[in-house]
Amino acid sequence: MTSPRLEPGSLAPAFTLADQDDRPVALKDLRGGKVILFFYPAAMTPGCTTQACDFRDSLAPLQAAGYTVLGISRDDTAKLREFRERDGLDYELLSDPDHRVHTRYGVWGDKLNYGKVVQGVTRSTFVLDEKGRISHALYNVKATGHVARLRRLLEV
Template identity: 80%
Template sequence: MTSPRLEPGTLAPAFTLPDQNGDAVALRELRGGKVILFFYPEAMTPGCTLEACDFRDSLEPFRAAGYTILGVSRDEPEKLRTFRERDGLTYDLLSDPDHKVHARYGVWGDKLNYGKVVQGVTRSTFVLDEKNRVQHALYNIKATGHVGRLRTLLDV
């Protein structure tokens, strides 16, 4: 069963998750700034690496427009630290191994994988405003070209 999806205008579910160093990151601490929160299936896999590196390569325009980028996966902090170091990622990666935050954002549940229904992560991105309200909820996105389309959508 898939979790309910978030709609633009709704308050983003609050969370506190460890980053790649094990330090707690709380969404409420980011109020006052805009946030791009992207959920990806697994660190160091080809599609996830492509998406993460696209965010890395576009980080300055996003930051100049006031956005904080955060990646979220079910990987443990140690694997996220390795991923971040290996690929020169310059933003935080958050660990949600029990996928509770994934479920609250509607990105965990049934999905088709090569014609079979499996439980897993639906690659998705959320753009949050300064009050942590959802501006855009982009579900079931493709890793390739996603960051470019997001930059166009946000005019950054």
């Protein structure tokens, strides 16, 4: 079963998750600025590495446009720390091991994997405005080329 998807205009579900250094990051503390949340299946896998590095390589223009970028996965904080260090990722990676936040954002549930239905993460990105509302909900995105498309969409 897949959780319901979020729509643009809705308030982004609140959360507090540990970052790669075991520090709490609360979405409410980012109000007043724009936020990009990207959910990915697993740190240090080929597709997720491509996507994470694309965000790294686009971070300066995104930050200049007022965006904070956060990556969210089910990985534990130690693996996130290793991923961040290995690939020089200079934004926060958040750990959601029990997939509660994934479920609230509609990115956890049934999906097809090589013709079989499995439970897992649907690679997705959310853009939040300064008031914490979703301006873009992009579900089932591809790892390759997604950040470039997102930058075009945001005109960044």
